Amino acid sequence: MGVPTDDLAGTGVGRSGRDDLVPHDAAGRAAWCGALGLQAVVWGTPAVLQYAQMSEQVLAPGAPGRLATFAHERTPAGPDFAGFRAPNVDTLYSNAWLDLRAGPAELHLPAFGDRYATVQVVDAHSNAGNISRRTVGDDRRFWLVPARWRGEAPAGVTVVPVGTDIVWLLLRIQVLGDDLAAVHRLQDAVTLTGARSLDDPVPIVGADEVEEDWRAFYRGLDAVLRLNGVPADEWAHVRQFRALGLLGPEPWDEAALDEVTAGALQDSFARAQSLLRAGRPLLGTPTGTGWTRVRDKGAHGHNVLARAVMNHVGLGANVAEENTSFNTHVDADGVGLAGARAPYRLVLPTPPPARAFWSVTLYHVETGRLYADPQGRHSLGGAAADPGDDSGPVEMVIAHEDTGATSWLPCPQGAFYLILRIYSPGAAVVDGSWVPPGVAAAAPPVPAS
Structure with missing residues (x-):
C-alpha cells in the first residue's frame, strides 16, 4: 500500500547531521538552489497537490467536509x-x-x-x-x-x-x-x-494556488513533510532540500530566505511547471498506434518525473492491475487530435478484454477537463459496454458536429485527448497482447442503422 516513511529525528522533521555546502557567491547559489528547486517541485508535486485538495475539502474554514468522513x-x-x-x-x-x-x-x-x-x-x-x-x-x-x-x-x-x-x-x-x-x-x-483529526495547526493552501505561486507550493510541501516524513528509500534525495529551508526545526518561511535563494526558487518553480505541462503527452509506453499505455501509475517507484506528470494530469490515478488506461493525443498518423480536423473514426476489432467494463472518455488538452457538450455526452462504453460480448467490432465517430453516427463522441473545436480505461483488465490487456488501434482521421460519416 505504499512505502514506509523514515522516522524524522531531532526536530521531528529532519535527521541530524551536518548540512551540505551552499555556495556563498550569488551566481553559484542561484545555480545550486535553482537546480535543487527544480528537483523539489518535481519530487513534491504529487504530495502537494493532494495536500491542497485535502485543504480545500476538509481543512479550510468553511470546507464542505471533515476528516474521517466520506x-x-x-x-x-x-x-x-x-x-x-x-x-x-x-x-x-x-x-x-x-x-x-x-x-x-x-x-x-x-x-x-x-x-x-x-x-x-x-x-x-x-x-x-x-x-x-x-x-x-x-x-x-x-x-x-x-x-x-x-x-x-x-x-x-x-x-x-x-x-x-x-x-x-x-x-x-x-x-x-x-x-x-x-x-x-x-x-x-x-x-x-476510528481515525483522529488534525488537531495541530497546519497551513491551508489552494489547489490552483500551489500550481501558480511558488510560496504556496513550498508551504504545502513543508506541511506534507512534517505530517508524513520522507519515504525511507528517498531520504538521500530529499535531504538536500534543506538548503531551500525545508526539513528544519521551524516551518518553512519565505522571509528566512536570502534574496538570491528566493529568486532561484521562484524561477525554478516556473520552469518545473512548464516541464510538467510539456510532459503530459509523454506518459506511458508507446503502443505503435498513437496510444500510450501507462504501466506504473499509482506505483511509480523512483520515477519521480513520471509520477509528477501523472499527478499533474490528474490525481488519483489507479494502479494498472485495477484499471489499465491508454491515452492518446494524436491520430494514427501522429497528428494532434483537434475538432478542427474531425471527424475521426475509432474502430476496435474486438472490445477491450475486461472482467468489469471499459470506456473511452474525451478531455480538453489544456485543462484536462471534460468537454462541455450540450448533450452531456463525455464518454462511450461504460455501463453500456458488455464485458461478456467479445464479438466486436466496436465503432465510434469523434466529431464536433453530429455526423449521424450511431456512436458519436462530441469533441471541442480545439485540441483534445482520449483516455481508454479498462476496469479489471483481462489477461490480454495485462500481458500487453491487446492494444487499441489508432484513431483514423477524416473518416466519412457512419450512418445510423
Whole structure:
C-alpha cells in the first residue's frame, strides 16, 4: 500500500547531521538552489497537490467536509468537476481523508454484488493500493493502519497497511444506466470510524494556488513533510532540500530566505511547471498506434518525473492491475487530435478484454477537463459496454458536429485527448497482447442503422 516513511529525528522533521555546502557567491547559489528547486517541485508535486485538495475539502474554514468522513458525489463528473483533472464518468466518486497517527481506522463496506467498486487507498506520496474484488474478494471489514503499526486486529478484520499517516480514500462505484439511486444507497452504507483529526495547526493552501505561486507550493510541501516524513528509500534525495529551508526545526518561511535563494526558487518553480505541462503527452509506453499505455501509475517507484506528470494530469490515478488506461493525443498518423480536423473514426476489432467494463472518455488538452457538450455526452462504453460480448467490432465517430453516427463522441473545436480505461483488465490487456488501434482521421460519416 505504499512505502514506509523514515522516522524524522531531532526536530521531528529532519535527521541530524551536518548540512551540505551552499555556495556563498550569488551566481553559484542561484545555480545550486535553482537546480535543487527544480528537483523539489518535481519530487513534491504529487504530495502537494493532494495536500491542497485535502485543504480545500476538509481543512479550510468553511470546507464542505471533515476528516474521517466520506464525501459522496451524487452525480457523475462533468465539465465543472473540481476534485482533480481527467475524472472518469463511469462511476460515482466518494472520498475521505484520514489521520492515522493515533492508530487504525475501520472501514466497513456493503455487498456490491456484481457491480464494480473499489476503494483506492492512496498514501501522501501517491502510492496506491485497492480494496476491491480483485484484491480482497468479498471481505467487507478492514483496518487501515500505518506501516509501523504492530497491533493485532480482531477476528474477521482484514488489515490494510499504508505508508503514511495521512491517507486519501477514493471510492468508485459503477453507475449502471440511470440507477443513481441504487449507487446512493451503496454509498450511504459505507462506514468509517476510528481515525483522529488534525488537531495541530497546519497551513491551508489552494489547489490552483500551489500550481501558480511558488510560496504556496513550498508551504504545502513543508506541511506534507512534517505530517508524513520522507519515504525511507528517498531520504538521500530529499535531504538536500534543506538548503531551500525545508526539513528544519521551524516551518518553512519565505522571509528566512536570502534574496538570491528566493529568486532561484521562484524561477525554478516556473520552469518545473512548464516541464510538467510539456510532459503530459509523454506518459506511458508507446503502443505503435498513437496510444500510450501507462504501466506504473499509482506505483511509480523512483520515477519521480513520471509520477509528477501523472499527478499533474490528474490525481488519483489507479494502479494498472485495477484499471489499465491508454491515452492518446494524436491520430494514427501522429497528428494532434483537434475538432478542427474531425471527424475521426475509432474502430476496435474486438472490445477491450475486461472482467468489469471499459470506456473511452474525451478531455480538453489544456485543462484536462471534460468537454462541455450540450448533450452531456463525455464518454462511450461504460455501463453500456458488455464485458461478456467479445464479438466486436466496436465503432465510434469523434466529431464536433453530429455526423449521424450511431456512436458519436462530441469533441471541442480545439485540441483534445482520449483516455481508454479498462476496469479489471483481462489477461490480454495485462500481458500487453491487446492494444487499441489508432484513431483514423477524416473518416466519412457512419450512418445510423
